[in-house]
Amino acid sequence: MQRIDHEGNDIGNIDFFKHEKEFFGTAPSVLSRHDLTKVFYEALPESTKARLLPNKRVATIASNATDDGVIITCQDGSKFETRLVIAADGAHSTVREQMRNLALQYNASLPEGVVPVPINKEQPYLTTFRCLWVRFPSIPSIPTGTTSETHGPGAATQSFAAADTTATGVYERLDKPTKERVRWTQADKEACVAKWGHLLVAKGSTITIGEAYAASTESGMVSLEEGVVDNWSFDGRVVLTGDAAHKFTPSTGAGCNNGIVDIVAFVNELYTILPSSVSAEATARQPSKKDVGAALERYQSKRHAAVVAAGAASGQATNAASWANWPTSLLDRYVVSNKMMQRYVASKLLTASAINTPVFSFIEGEDRKGGTMAWVEPMTTLSRAVAAV
Numbered sequence: 001m002q003r004i005d006h007e008g009n010d011i012g013n014i015d016f017f018k019h020e021k022e023f024f025g026t027a028p029s030v031l032s033r034h035d036l037t038k039v040f041y042e043a044l045p046e047s048t049k050a051r052l053l054p055n056k057r058v059a060t061i062a063s064n065a066t067d068d069g070v071i072i073t074c075q076d077g078s079k080f081e082t083r084l085v086i087a088a089d090g091a092h093s094t095v096r097e098q099m100r101n102l103a104l105q106y107n108a109s110l111p112e113g114v115v116p117v118p119i120n121k122e123q124p125y126l127t128t129f130r131c132l133w134v135r136f137p138s139i140p141s142i143p144t145g146t147t148s149e150t151h152g153p154g155a156a157t158q159s160f161a162a163a164d165t166t167a168t169g170v171y172e173r174l175d176k177p178t179k180e181r182v183r184w185t186q187a188d189k190e191a192c193v194a195k196w197g198h199l200l201v202a203k204g205s206t207i208t209i210g211e212a213y214a215a216s217t218e219s220g221m222v223s224l225e226e227g228v229v230d231n232w233s234f235d236g237r238v239v240l241t242g243d244a245a246h247k248f249t250p251s252t253g254a255g256c257n258n259g260i261v262d263i264v265a266f267v268n269e270l271y272t273i274l275p276s277s278v279s280a281e282a283t284a285r286q287p288s289k290k291d292v293g294a295a296l297e298r299y300q301s302k303r304h305a306a307v308v309a310a311g312a313a314s315g316q317a318t319n320a321a322s323w324a325n326w327p328t329s330l331l332d333r334y335v336v337s338n339k340m341m342q343r344y345v346a347s348k349l350l351t352a353s354a355i356n357t358p359v360f361s362f363i364e365g366e367d368r369k370g371g372t373m374a375w376v377e378p379m380t381t382l383s384r385a386v387a388a389v
């Protein structure tokens, strides 16, 4: 990751990707969310694809008649009754809001003396930065594979160059942090370009943010909310994952990755109680709401501390890159670039969390080869030969 300041001066590279290859045998890859989603979608069996209902918007969730499931009503009026809602509906999650309503209704119905369930905050995330993102056709002066950041007071950029297009984000500190959902307009995008358009997109190139914006094929502006929701499930019937449960700034590229790890941890817990997954005895009974509720709580307890730490690390990285105050600016310019310190931090901090990443406990596979550090929970060894892909 190359780094320059707002004037284009080199402030030293960060070699974390190189260290990750050394420790884990593989370096991070940059790929578009669209491509990743496509890979997941295409891996689904046809029978599952046939059951997907795209273009539905969840509007409300209510308890069913027997209180062991829920009824989902969509914006088009269609209704679905189900035992468990798994929410992956993003930072402004409708399901999270509906889950909070269910918990409030539940508490209101309790007889006196019964302990109420905890209630989440209505607005769990705080926005300190907003992001203008721009995608433009790649140019020779920013070669494929370039990762570059521009640091300085009030704003930082991150750029990733692929063969066809380059993506750049400007992370701009707001005058005042807000918990409100803000919908940024075209005028806001243009104001951001007017203020930061002179910044260079990448070290070694003269193209500016303003020129990239003028050449853009796509662009947008989003709030960079931050926070971790206190309670991720309700009554064994609703559970939150991904940005619905926790939201980070993009600086360490950890938001989506942690959402994926949520699913691994969650499915591992669900697998132990699903009828077809464990034993003949389990097959004979459906998991009770209590069993599911306990599994959902185990899922949260396995993930909560990790996402709190990951969110804090990302927030610190965004603060440091935008030179929040003079100590962080000095650290960012003169200390972070020290290679020995980078390797030390990578070995102590990065790996301390990364090696604890869960893997699917019930899917056989082969661990990556070549790294010097082993996962705490290795993959279940393959019991049969499979073709390498």
Ligand SMILES: Cc1cc2nc3c(=O)[nH]c(=O)nc-3n(C[C@H](O)[C@H](O)[C@H](O)COP(=O)(O)OP(=O)(O)OC[C@H]3O[C@@H](n4cnc5c(N)ncnc54)[C@H](O)[C@@H]3O)c2cc1C
Pocket (backbone or CB within 6 Å): 033, 056, 057, 058, 059, 088, 089, 090, 091, 093, 094, 095, 131, 133, 169, 222, 241, 242, 243, 244, 250, 252, 253, 254, 255, 256, 257, 258, 259
């Ligand atoms: C500029 C930027 C760069 C980033 N870079 C990285 C990176 O390098 N690495 C990384 O790991 N993460 C990165 N992230 C974070 C990443 O994009 C998010 O963490 C990730 O997209 C969250 O996935 P999600 O499925 O939880 O939510 P989302 O991606 O927000 O998806 C939510 C989905 O739910 C749907 N939905 C919403 N409401 C409803 C409803 N009522 N009914 C039905 N469907 C609904 C939406 O249409 C959407 O499809 C970045 C974020 C930003 C802003």
